[in-house]
Amino acid sequence: MNRYTFHGCTRYAVKLDFMAGLLMKATEMAGTNQFRGVQANIGEVLAYRNMFWAISTAMATDPVEGPNGTVLPNSTYATAYRVFAPMVWPKVKQIFEQVVAGNLIQLPSSSKDFLNPEVRPYLDKYYKGSGGVSAVERVKLMKLIWDSIGTEFGGRNELYEINYAGNHENIRLETMKMAELNGQSDKFKAFVDLAMNDYGLHGWTNEKWINADEGINADLIQLRMN
Numbered sequence: 001m002n003r004y005t006f007h008g009c010t011r012y013a014v015k016l017d018f019m020a021g022l023l024m025k026a027t028e029m030a031g032t033n034q035f036r037g038v039q040a041n042i043g044e045v046l047a048y049r050n051m052f053w054a055i056s057t058a059m060a061t062d063p064v065e066g067p068n069g070t071v072l073p074n075s076t077y078a079t080a081y082r083v084f085a086p087m088v089w090p091k092v093k094q095i096f097e098q099v100v101a102g103n104l105i106q107l108p109s110s111s112k113d114f115l116n117p118e119v120r121p122y123l124d125k126y127y128k129g130s131g132g133v134s135a136v137e138r139v140k141l142m143k144l145i146w147d148s149i150g151t152e153f154g155g156r157n158e159l160y161e162i163n164y165a166g167n168h169e170n171i172r173l174e175t176m177k178m179a180e181l182n183g184q185s186d187k188f189k190a191f192v193d194l195a196m197n198d199y200g201l202h203g204w205t206n207e208k209w210i211n212a213d214e215g216i217n218a219d220l221i222q223l224r225m226n
Contacts, residue, residue, distance in 0.1 A: 002064070005078035008164060009056045012085050016049035019092055022145050026100045029138050031130030041095045048088045055081050076182065079175040082165035089161040093149045104146050107139055114139075 023042055027033035033042075055077050063071035097104070108127070113119050114136060127135035148154050165171050179185045198206040 002072035002075050006059050006073035009081040013052040029129035029133045082171045086162040
């Protein structure tokens, strides 16, 4: 469990590196990369990328004790990867479909179209990208994006990521069970009890807090009790 999730999370983060690069290049070639909404969507993909690299780093640098004096990638952080990865990939795909949009539909059928001397002038004229990008370069990128999200391969890849870590309910149940087994659940509830023990019907009970104004304090306590 520790090692397979560490591998899976790192692999997933590398995939998001690639997808972020695809989205950046696609919007640059379309000339839409300066639009506020497009930039916000790119930022969202980058945030997902950053999150999974952070999880991978945390698993490696905050390990748990293994057998015979060894250490293993932290399985608590792995539960975050297992739950969020199936949710993020469809969202990244949706961003591509919304931002790159019709560029993925209006494409030549194959490279043979560029080799046709009668068709080639039209492709060079109408499929060229922004900033002097040639039609061949732009179509090549769009075909790569389509292969990543829209083809049979892209569809199988999405299904793979959604189900890689296990059943969609079970990965959440195991997250809760792990918290119960390693004592985190008790720790979290004790944290709440510690806060609730600080006040009662007659004000603060912890000597660190001051009942300077009983009227104001009573109002505060009443708000908390409600």
